[in-house]
Amino acid sequence: MSNVAVVRMGPTLTLAEKEGLLAALRAAAADETVRAVVLTGTGTVFSRGQDLRELDAALRTDPATASDTVERHYNPITLLLATMPKPVVAAVNGTCAGAGLGFALACDLQVWSATATLATAFTKVGLTCDSGLSATLVRAVGHARASALVLLAEPFTVEQALAWGFAGDVVAPEEVEPRALALAARLAAAAPHALAASKRLLAASAGRSLPDTLRAEAAEQAALGLTPDHAAAVAAFVGLGRRRLGREG
Incomplete structure (x- = not known):
């Protein structure tokens, strides 16, 4: 590996x-x-x-x-x-x-x-x-x-x-x-930017207030939303759902 x-x-x-x-x-x-x-x-x-x-x-x-x-x-x-x-x-x-x-x-x-x-x-x-x-x-x-x-x-x-x-x-x-x-x-095999952002959020969670946590989560989500990994994963998920619907239909 x-x-x-x-x-x-x-x-x-x-x-x-x-x-x-x-x-x-x-x-x-x-x-x-x-x-x-x-x-x-x-x-x-x-x-x-x-x-x-x-x-x-x-x-x-x-x-x-x-x-x-x-x-x-x-x-x-x-x-x-x-x-x-x-x-x-x-x-x-x-x-x-x-x-x-x-x-x-x-x-x-x-x-x-x-x-x-x-x-x-x-x-x-x-x-x-x-x-x-x-x-x-x-x-x-x-x-x-x-x-x-x-x-x-x-x-x-x-x-x-x-x-x-x-x-x-x-x-x-x-x-x-x-x-x-x-x-x-x-x-x-997972999205590396998502894992890195999750580590950052979890590491800082103990010292943050809820409003600060929510702001930090929003900022990380906004940044991740621009990554190719996110777009590809969403497209794959939607495609899988369509294929399942097609089989059920």
Whole structure:
């Protein structure tokens, strides 16, 4: 599927891994031939989050700069996943913790391995949320549940997550990537400008009043109404309706 880019992470987020991930996502976002992206991991790990050995070394060298990676890597990675003008599917093939969970929830759609273990993990190493998790987790499960998951940092199952409000498909481990690729192919075949506009509207919805939302929707609709994709889709729909009427007649 040349119009679907698969971006694969290593088990832990070392400096090299974060820089490679950021570069790969930037390349996918800029490539006009790529219409959808799948983010996944390797083996039975989606991502355990920050590599703690590397973090320990950074703290020993210069504690004042050890957290610079949040601004340099985690923030731009999360922003790319959430705001690139093409859909991103998280194929969560296994363990998903810390920034890994933030990355998964920043994606537009998720496919979860039925055997995956999830965790926020941050407070167990004396840190707090990054990668947008303080916002995406609240939106997914509500403030009270998110507070418990972040403050206690206990691992939880995919079944629990879906019962609390997570979205996505739950499949056997070997079906995660094929299901994600199928979803991405379906999205890649859709009208790209409509998908990009929908991402923009959904991303901004939490901070907008209803009048502002309505104005934004109207502006996006007006712009999309001028695209060839819109005209072709409407013509195809009308043509299908005529053919059905002809058969019924």
